[in-house]
Amino acid sequence: MNLKQTIKEKIDQIIDEDLNKSLGELNATKELIITDKAIQVYIELIQPIHILYNKIKFEVKKLLEELAPGKIYEIFIGEISSQPTNRQTLNRVKNLIAVASGKGGVGKSSIAANLAAGLMLTGAKVGILDADVYGPSQPTMFGLENRKLMATTTPDGRTIALPIEQYGINVASMGFIMNREEAAIVRGPMLAGYFSMLFEQIDWGELDYLIFDLPPGTGDIQLTLVQKIPLTGAVVVTTPQEIALADVRRSIAMFNKVKVDIIGIVENMSYFSPLELPDKKYYIFGEGGGRKIANEFGINLLGEIPLDLEMREGNDSGKPVILSHSDSEYVRKLKEFVENVVKYVRNINYKKSSFNLPEISI
Numbered sequence: 001m002n003l004k005q006t007i008k009e010k011i012d013q014i015i016d017e018d019l020n021k022s023l024g025e026l027n028a029t030k031e032l033i034i035t036d037k038a039i040q041v042y043i044e045l046i047q048p049i050h051i052l053y054n055k056i057k058f059e060v061k062k063l064l065e066e067l068a069p070g071k072i073y074e075i076f077i078g079e080i081s082s083q084p085t086n087r088q089t090l091n092r093v094k095n096l097i098a099v100a101s102g103k104g105g106v107g108k109s110s111i112a113a114n115l116a117a118g119l120m121l122t123g124a125k126v127g128i129l130d131a132d133v134y135g136p137s138q139p140t141m142f143g144l145e146n147r148k149l150m151a152t153t154t155p156d157g158r159t160i161a162l163p164i165e166q167y168g169i170n171v172a173s174m175g176f177i178m179n180r181e182e183a184a185i186v187r188g189p190m191l192a193g194y195f196s197m198l199f200e201q202i203d204w205g206e207l208d209y210l211i212f213d214l215p216p217g218t219g220d221i222q223l224t225l226v227q228k229i230p231l232t233g234a235v236v237v238t239t240p241q242e243i244a245l246a247d248v249r250r251s252i253a254m255f256n257k258v259k260v261d262i263i264g265i266v267e268n269m270s271y272f273s274p275l276e277l278p279d280k281k282y283y284i285f286g287e288g289g290g291r292k293i294a295n296e297f298g299i300n301l302l303g304e305i306p307l308d309l310e311m312r313e314g315n316d317s318g319k320p321v322i323l324s325h326s327d328s329e330y331v332r333k334l335k336e337f338v339e340n341v342v343k344y345v346r347n348i349n350y351k352k353s354s355f356n357l358p359e360i361s362i
Ligand SMILES: Nc1ncnc2c1ncn2[C@@H]1O[C@H](COP(=O)(O)OP(=O)(O)OP(=O)(O)O)[C@@H](O)[C@H]1O
Pocket: 101, 103, 104, 105, 106, 107, 108, 109, 110, 111, 132, 135, 137, 215, 216, 268, 269, 305, 306, 307, 308, 309, 311, 312, 313, 315, 316
């Protein structure tokens, strides 16, 4: 076997752990060029690749060093796009993720803010769109109260608005368009106008992820929204108690009805560990509800996030806690949750792209 074949075979054995497939099965090596001095490898992976990038690059470099020491290695890793080409709106956004809950007050906005911030920490370009008309919270979570969207007119006469950047994340909210008193009186047709404005007139530029903080519930507003947005998938938030779980079932049914993939379920306020007794867990609202629902519907459990004082203070002080340098259990659990979201988004994208992966041989 010549060197090129040996290298190709070894690269093919590297595992994409999110998809549980080898790079060989994924047909990921698109180019392998060996010259006297250098080796060039070009690998394509299912997007988003931010978390995976360094790991795969390291593994390829290690095996090149073993098999062909002393050369210059040029390892390029690109993304396979799984973009539907016919998307009308938001066509420069790669992954659109709704954060939803059947019930109010379960921590949906907190989870959405920390998800957006956690994804930004992976190196991705991220936006968050707070579509909660009656109770927009993202202006508070990101310390942007009383801000307004700036509108400009494009050369071709369209009015567009730009999101507001905070901590490296692009934020837009119903709260930037109207104040709370106004929000309480907007109804049906006017709402549709506001939503169109949020979806069609905000210029997000290129994004890896856009996170939607949906209003709580499964009524007409939510249904209209999830039909209007070309979602990659939905994250459903719940708390552990029975009463919340009934609402989760409704939420899942809504997404099934409109054929939106469910990325998974995340249980918030799962337990409380006092600072002075960090190994002790008090299951204040009951135990294992999220897991039960996940098993019942065969969907992924993305995380169990504890109750945390830092969380509440962080939210209310205008910076998502995941951005603090805390190494609390709470932040660790949030980061695990973010990684799980990325993993299952990649699985959804794989499923979509695996129908049309070209076969190539090199
Ligand atoms: N894990 C947690 N630990 C402590 N406090 C939390 C946690 N999650 C959320 N909270 C707090 O609970 C309150 C409600 O959270 P949040 O606003 O995120 O919920 P929501 O589901 O978006 O509510 P709504 O239905 O009103 O939109 C906030 O004060 C928030 O700071």
